Amino acid sequence: MRATAARQASLREHNLGLVLRVVLDAATAGAPPPSRADVAAATGLARATVSALVDRLVAAGLVAELDPVPTQRAGRPAVPLAAPTGTLAAVGAEVNVDYLGVRVLDLSRRVLAEHVEHGDFRGSDPAAVLARLGALVDTVTATLPGTHPAARVAGATLALPGLVDARGGALRYAPNLGWRDVDVADLARRSSDTLRAHPPRLANEADLAARAEAVARRTAEGRPSFVYVSGEIGVGGALVLDGEIFTGRHGWAGELGHTLVGDARTLEQVAGQDALLRAAGLDPHDGVAALVAAAAADAPGVRAALADAGRVLGAALANVVNLVDVGHVVLGGTFASLADHVRGPVLDALRRHVIGAPWAAPTVDVARAGDHAAMTGAALTVLRTVVDDPSAWIVEPADAPA
Numbered sequence: 001m002r003a004t005a006a007r008q009a010s011l012r013e014h015n016l017g018l019v020l021r022v023v024l025d026a027a028t029a030g031a032p033p034p035s036r037a038d039v040a041a042a043t044g045l046a047r048a049t050v051s052a053l054v055d056r057l058v059a060a061g062l063v064a065e066l067d068p069v070p071t072q073r074a075g076r077p078a079v080p081l082a083a084p085t086g087t088l089a090a091v092g093a094e095v096n097v098d099y100l101g102v103r104v105l106d107l108s109r110r111v112l113a114e115h116v117e118h119g120d121f122r123g124s125d126p127a128a129v130l131a132r133l134g135a136l137v138d139t140v141t142a143t144l145p146g147t148h149p150a151a152r153v154a155g156a157t158l159a160l161p162g163l164v165d166a167r168g169g170a171l172r173y174a175p176n177l178g179w180r181d182v183d184v185a186d187l188a189r190r191s192s193d194t195l196r197a198h199p200p201r202l203a204n205e206a207d208l209a210a211r212a213e214a215v216a217r218r219t220a221e222g223r224p225s226f227v228y229v230s231g232e233i234g235v236g237g238a239l240v241l242d243g244e245i246f247t248g249r250h251g252w253a254g255e256l257g258h259t260l261v262g263d264a265r266t267l268e269q270v271a272g273q274d275a276l277l278r279a280a281g282l283d284p285h286d287g288v289a290a291l292v293a294a295a296a297a298d299a300p301g302v303r304a305a306l307a308d309a310g311r312v313l314g315a316a317l318a319n320v321v322n323l324v325d326v327g328h329v330v331l332g333g334t335f336a337s338l339a340d341h342v343r344g345p346v347l348d349a350l351r352r353h354v355i356g357a358p359w360a361a362p363t364v365d366v367a368r369a370g371d372h373a374a375m376t377g378a379a380l381t382v383l384r385t386v387v388d389d390p391s392a393w394i395v396e397p398a399d400a401p402a
Contacts, residue, residue, distance in 0.1 A: 013391040018043050019053045020390050023081045029220045033080035060394040061087030083108035086148035091156035092378030097176045097233035100133045102140040103375035113140045123178040134191025141194045156198045157378035159205040166251025169202050176233050206236025207245050208377030212369040214243045225326050231334030235268045259316045267316045271309040273334045279305035288334045310342035314349025321354045332367035339366045
């Protein structure tokens with residue numbers, strides 16, 4: 001869909017965001033860097049207006065000018081516009097059952113700094129865990145002045161493995177952590193100078209991983225739709241429609257792991273990481289790497305256990321596909337690591353149980369967003385707020401045009 005420009009002078013902020021979005025979306029979709037003329041054509045704004053807005057975005061470090069490119073038209077060479085590196089720093093942090101992590105991205109989506117600490121946080125004390133995470137955030141962000149002197153922290157988002165109240169921002173329930181009704185944002189602010197200065201947004205880890213996946217799959221032709229399933233200690237899911245996450249009324253959509261399967265057990269109890277390890281005869285604390293190694297070594301019973309779990313997962317996903325009519329499934333997290341063993345059974349189950357399969361065949365593939373995708377998605381959420389309100393980062397002259 002073609003973007004349209006606001007024409008009123010009072011909507012200068014809208015037009016700034018519109019221009020910035022066109023520049024950043026080109027990089028996200030793998031398109032060539034646009035020139036000012038390209039931005040004008042994409043937005044419907046006058047070229048003079050685009051030029052003035054781009055100048056302000058460049059001065060604020062939100063857009064970078066590349067070397068001029070000769071054109072076949074008369075006049076000066078076109079100057080391509082791109083996302084700058086190392087000017088803004090978006091902090092994505094995560095609490096999961098077996099690790100804490102922080103990843104910092106800039107507007108070009110380059111990783112400026114990151115660190116992951118492994119541990120066992122089942123039944124943990126929220127204050128103690130968030131104090132540890134806060135210290136990790138401060139340690140990671142403290143490295144930025146030495147490595148990226150121009151970087152300014154733009155904000156922070158915290159990924160959590162549970163129900164996050166989108167309206168109030170509290171963590172309502174994270175069963176694998178043993179946390180219920182925890183004011184995570186307040187505890188995080190108390191634990192970190194960075195998070196005190198930049199109060200974190202909270203979101204479900206599967207939703208954020210799906211956001212990272214949606215960005216990784218965006219092309220010049222459009223924004224993707226798919227069902228994302230994230231296997232960690234728990235099993236999370238997210239529905240992506242035209243590149244946007246459907247979160248539901250409270251932000252709780254996608255709790256696939258609590259789908260009832262078979263004899264009233266939940267999917268998580270059958271196909272979660274701990275369940276997979278037990279079915280393979282391994283200790284749940286060994287982690288997914290041990291499971292991948294055992295499957296590769298064709299250890300007795302391991303491949304059969306994974307195939308059984310894949311069939312159950314596929315049946316649960318078939319219910320989702322029948323309900324929402326999105327037939328592409330993306331395997332993330334643990335399931336991505338085990339895709340060679342679970343993808344086939346998942347696809348077979350979808351073909352058997354999705355009612356529309358004869359006319360629109362379901363498809364299954366593996367996540368592209370990389371390791372710890374929720375941390376990436378958390379940082380991308382921060383960057384999205386910059387695009388939505390770039391004027392917060394720009395000192396506007398009183399006579400700037402709309």
